[in-house]
Amino acid sequence: AQSVTQLGSHVSVSEGALVLLRCNYSSSVPPYLFWYVQYPNQGLQLLLKYTSAATLVKGINGFEAEFKKSETSFHLTKPSAHMSDAAEYFCAVSDRGGYNKLIFGAGTRLAVHP
Amino acid sequence: EPEVTQTPSHQVTQMGQEVILRCVPISNHLYFYWYRQILGQKVEFLVSFYNNEISEKSEIFDDQFSVERPDGSNFTLKIRSTKLEDSAMYFCASSDATVQDQPQHFGDGTRLSIL
Numbered sequence: 001a002q003s004v005t006q007l008g009s010h011v012s013v014s015e016g017a018l019v020l021l022r023c024n025y026s027s028s029v030p031p032y033l034f035w036y037v038q039y040p041n042q043g044l045q046l047l048l049k050y051t052s053a054a055t056l057v058k059g060i061n062g063f064e065a066e067f068k069k070s071e072t073s074f075h076l077t078k079p080s081a082h083m084s085d086a087a088e089y090f091c092a093v094s095d096r097g098g099y100n101k102l103i104f105g106a107g108t109r110l111a112v113h114p
Numbered sequence: 115e116p117e118v119t120q121t122p123s124h125q126v127t128q129m130g131q132e133v134i135l136r137c138v139p140i141s142n143h144l145y146f147y148w149y150r151q152i153l154g155q156k157v158e159f160l161v162s163f164y165n166n167e168i169s170e171k172s173e174i175f176d177d178q179f180s181v182e183r184p185d186g187s188n189f190t191l192k193i194r195s196t197k198l199e200d201s202a203m204y205f206c207a208s209s210d211a212t213v214q215d216q217p218q219h220f221g222d223g224t225r226l227s228i229l
Contacts, residue, residue, distance in 0.1 A: 032215065034217060036220070041222075042222055043118075043120075043205060043220040043221050043222040043223050044157070044205065044207075044220040045220070046217050046219070049215070049217050051215035052215075090156075090157060092157075099145055099209065100162070100170070101147070101159040101162055101170055101172075102147075102149075102157075102159060102218060103159070104156050104157040104158070105156065106155075106156045107156060107157075
């Protein structure tokens with residue numbers, strides 16, 4: 001069975017500071033990994049995906065994530081936080097790319113303060 | 115950019131009543147999904163649908179739930195006799211089956227409130 005653990009339900013950073021949101025996964029098969037962002041009163045928007053190609057994945061809005069098999073991690077980073085990055089971020093795993101169900105982590109709410 | 119659209123955005127229903135949540139997936143997508151998010155909890159998979167039949171369902175998706183693609187554009191989730199614990203945000207998603215690594219695209223959700 002697959003699972004996702006997101007460490008830290010709330011993360012607060014200053015504007016301009018590094019953003020680091022942690023995600024660890026468990027999967028018995030090579031995983032497909034995704035980060036989604038949810039702004040207030042909106043749906044889930046795909047930030048980036050890992051599908052067994054390059055281990056460093058770049059996404060929208062300056063975010064990137066690195067797949068580390070040895071650590072079973074897929075942490076999300078952004079060098080410089082912007083006020084507009086305040087949202088909830090979800091890490092998800094699937095065992096067949098876009099076909100199969102997504103297993104989500106509990107989410108991390110990112111707050112950005114001036 | 116094509117979007118998944120869901121209606122209504124908010125549905126209030128009396129306990130025991132039937133409710134139908136509607137979704138219009140992205141037009142060339144062939145895989146469809148429903149997820150739900152109870153307030154303060156994680157997003158949970160309910161069901162996936164492909165080629166006019168359910169391909170996978172979770173333990174949550176019991177006999178009270180059903181899905182249907184009544185025409186070429188809509189994808190619906192029906193709850194026959196709603197319970198208080200069905201109150202949640204319900205998300206529809208769709209995916210392009212022609213390329214394996216294509217992600218699922220989500221709608222903005224329907225907030226279902228059971229009174």
